[in-house]
Amino acid sequence: MLSINPSSSSIINAVPASAMVSVRVVAPRDLVELSKGMPESEQKFIVESRQATQKRVDSKIKSADRWADDKLDIEQLAYALLEAAGGEFDGIRGMPRGVVAAAADVSRRRTERLWHDAVGLAFDVVAVAAEKSREAKIVIDPLDLARDGGGTLDYERDLRIATNAMVGIEATLARQGLCERPYSNRQAHIARRADDRIAYFDRVRGEPGLLRVKYRDDQTVPFRYIQSAKSRFDKDGEGYVFDTAAWVGGSSTQENGGTCFQRPFVEKLKRSAQSPMTMRIVAATPKVRTRRRGISDKAKIQRIMCLADRGNDAKAIAAEVGEKESRVKGVIHASRNNTRLHSGLNNDRRHVHLTKRVALDQVHGNLRTDCREVIRGDKDQIFESWEEFAEFLRTLIVPPQQITYLRDDLFPERVTKPHLLWVLPAKKGVWYDNATGMAMFNGAAAALTVMAGCDIGGLANVGDIKLPTSPHNVAIDWSTEHLPDLSELCRVLEVDLKNGIDRVMRTQSVAQMFDAGIDLEQSGLIYTLGLKRGWEIAFLWKAARELRVDADLDRRQLGEDLHQALLEDAYILKVLNTLDGKKRAAAEKSLLTAARKVAESFGRGRSAGSRGYDLGAAEGRVAKAVADIQAEISGMTDDDRKKKEVEAAQSAGGKYAKKVQVDRTRRRISDAMAMIAADGTDPTVNLVRGVTQMDPRTIDRHWDAAVTLLAANAIGAVVMSHPSPDSTTAPPTALCSGVWGVTEEGSLSEQPANPPETTGATSGERITLDSILSPPILRLVNRMRPWNPASGSAPPGLGLLQFSRSGFTLCRSKLGFRAQSPRRQKGRRVNPVSSAITVVTAGGRPDVEVKAAC
16 A cells, blocks of 8 residues: 655755745656556556646647647748739728738638738737827838837737737628628637636735736736646746635634635646546546536537426437437436536635636546546545544545645644545546436445434535645645446445435434434524525615625625524524524524625625525425325225325425415515615615516515514514513403405404403503604505405415504503513523413504514
């Protein structure tokens, strides 16, 4: 077994006295010598990879020579054009190409290919000559300017010419097929690469620890993203430059903005030159900014995905759209898997890099998804020494082939949250269309994760790894003399293919939650509610211009603000107030996790992905629905009885899911109404639509319920916080409204007999709806449609609150929740009776009792 101890590794730390920057040089090692003792397939892989690398180097050299030859030919053609046209602007475009080619001594074929580049350079020389003539106040001949070196083609001029050629009116007509293209493929390539680079610099400009240089148009950009491979890897090159001390790894929402602290350093040469396993990781990393070759017709891709979502297999879809089955499988896989390489110094700063070399320099990266060759295990633990970690590795039934972890300069002896990488033998990977192979891969990944005690959540993306090629990471080859394949892994770990990876994830997740002391009945419900509510609050802040997502956004502070808002939110408090002691602490911890997740994801093109409700929250409804039909199915066969039970359970679960979605819609509308009414504006459907971006028909359908919810929360907040009077005498009886909601003026009716009983109603200081609700909300309440009980239609708000119209009074009970809260003891719940609001009419008779936590 090949083992490299960090203390005796080939990484050398030296601090020059002049710069005081750690220069880490990776000493070159012979891979052939290093690969001795490894499987024969791995040695063959090393030889083949070296040959492929040499072919790519030769191809780059040929490409560079071709661009240099093209540059010379363009300059010769442009000078011949200027000479033939006499330096006149109008005569350049109509000059015969054959005459120009003969004068420039360039072949006719190359002239046709480079014609637009030469014409653009000639025009640019004439324009520069005219500009110099204006500045010097003398006439400068374009031919003299070109003869004196003014016709040389550099990058800045080449890019300017290409950009001008692609933005003119002729270029627009050419894209519509109305005329010939006024630009060449070479110019299109230059302009596209420049646009991509500028857009990329805009995305990564906020990353820490980068050497800054001026690039173009006074734009400050990271140095290492524009350096060449020669500068990065040669002994005399600049190397990988990390010039500013910073926290890296983890997420920026942590207290320090990362996991480990690293001082400035420079690292030279390639890490793959000293490790065969690192070479395997490089080979398993996809190229950057490339698209899988296959079907490109958007209409056909949409048709394929539509048929795939309906459950059709690839063979039937291929026959339907007239394509090969393999190409159809490629479209389905590419649409359902993000095959681009995302990497970055922090988990929440993932960018699609311009080149694969730059991507491999980052802490985190993603392996290819079409062919699985590496299994990642995320050991979410900090080992205080290498000896402690090595002792752990020796206890594993199947040792990993490589270990990668983030270097911490404050604690260099630590192994911080390492990734364990199990590498399959060369050419033993599993392709996405191999159902059995993927089942074996997932089963082996789940078994290895459980065996090593790794984070079970890592199974959601086993290809997301700490890259061994990154100068920020420590990479160590641990066990490379034997690489087990999937069959051996499944046999040794006793993998049951029927026990899928999803089931293992759920089982292990529940077990870890239980071991951590989290309440299994409430944690999922609180977390999903907090996640959805956090997104709603963040969108409201953004609509009110209280939140701006830009490079200066402190996501750690945003997470704290969201957590505080969730703890004070009425909808969250409704659930929190039912918990006490340890359960409430666990629920608040779940809310903190949800707030941080929203803070990390908000404004990055993603949305809340969970369903918004807990799977186990409807178990009581399902059990009741199944019990209600037992009498009906008593005489049926087992199959029919089972079918009826499943239908009843699905119906109950579907109704609960629909209720959760409807409640969330009403919350969003109610929040938007409150935000609009804050400055005295009356909420309308169009104004609410501008805040929520919801369909106006949906807003209109839930309008009354949202108004009722908004008024209920306002009443609950004011009455619960109002001082309790001393008197306990109940007010006298009176007439009140007989509708749910608020009726028009003068539509009072006698209440039915036997009104609901109230306890401890008080008199004294009165609280009116006029003082509780703001004028815009009060006008919305007064405009609500009345409810006629004889019609049998559902009341507005679905019974969220019963209250009287403006002018009637409200009195509270003896002790509300907030008055009793300081007297609560651990392990004791709040008395639900004491937190009731008594609604009283103008005459004083108690009407209804409403719970405060609406």
